[in-house]
Amino acid sequence: MRRRRPITVTVASSVAVLGTAAVGVRTLIARQAAIARRRIGKPLGEQALDADRVWRRKKHAGAPVELLLLGDSIAAGLGAGHRRDTLGARLAKGIARVEGRPVRLRTAAVVGSETSALARQLAAVPEPYRADVAVIVVGGNDVTHRIPASRAAGQLEQVVRDLRDRGIPVVVGTCPDLGTLRAIPQPLRALAARSSRQLAAAQAAAVHRAGGRVVALARAVGPVFAERPDEMFSVDRFHPSALGYRRTADALLPAVLAALEKHRVPANA
Secondary structure (H helix, E strand, O other): OOOOOHHHHHHHHHHHHHHHHHHHHHHHHHHHHHHHHHHOOOOOOOOOOOOOEEOOOOOOOOEEEEEEEEOHHHHHHOOOHHHHHHHHHHHHHHHHHHHHHOEEEOOOOOOOHHHHHHHHHHHHHHOOOOOOOEEEEEOHHHHHHOOHHHHHHHHHHHHHHHHOOOOOOOEEEEOOHHHHHOOOOOOOOHHHHHHHHHHHHHHHHEEEEOOOEEEOOOOOOOHHHHHHHHHHOOOOOOOOOHHHHHHHHHHHHHHHHHHHHOOOOOOOO
C-alpha cells in the first residue's frame, strides 16, 4: 500500500491540474466570446432589406423563374446597403442575365436562424408556391451557438430531401469559414474556424445524400474574405458587404444555373 501511494497522489495531482486547465480554457473562451459580441454588436439591426420582387431586364419576357432562398442572415442579405446588393437579388439578376428570363425572388430566410429553423421557413411558404430552384445558406449560427455538427447536418439533410421529393432542385452554400472574422480574438477564432470546417464537411455529405448540389463557400470565397476584410465585410465585421455578397453570389451562381438546366422549364410555359 505504501508503494502505491505516491503513484495515486501523482495521478490525482495530474487530474487536478488538467481539471484546472480545462476550467481556465473555458473561462478564456467565454471571455473572448463576450469580447467578440461587443465588437460585432448589432449596428445592422436584425431585419434584412426586402428584395423580394421580379428581377428582370427590359427585354426579358415570359414566365419568371421562381427562386427560393432559405437559411440565415447571409441568405436574407443582412449587411447589404441596397436591396439590389442582397444575396437573393444578386442571384436573381445573374439567373435573369444568363437565362434571358425574369426571376421572381422569394426570401424565406430569417436573420439569426440556425439549421433547425429551415423546416419552419419552408413550412411558412404558401402552399401553391413552387420554386424552380431553392438556395440554402446556413451554418454560422450553429457554430456560434455550439450546435453539434451531426445534428445540424441531419436537419439540413431532411429539408433538402423534402425539397427534392417535391421535384425542386437545391443548391446549398455550406458554412462559411468563421476563421476569417477578425472581430473574433484568438484562440476562439481558430476554434470557430475548425468548427465551421467540420460543419461544412458534414453539411456537404448530408446534401449529397439528399440529392442536392453543394458549393463550399469556405473554399470558394473564404480566401478573398480573409485577404480583403475591409472590403468584403459590412460595418459589423461579421456579415458580407455589397461586394462580399457579389462574390458569394458569383460562387453560387454556376451551381444554380446547372440545377436549372437539369430541370429546365420551357421559357414560353
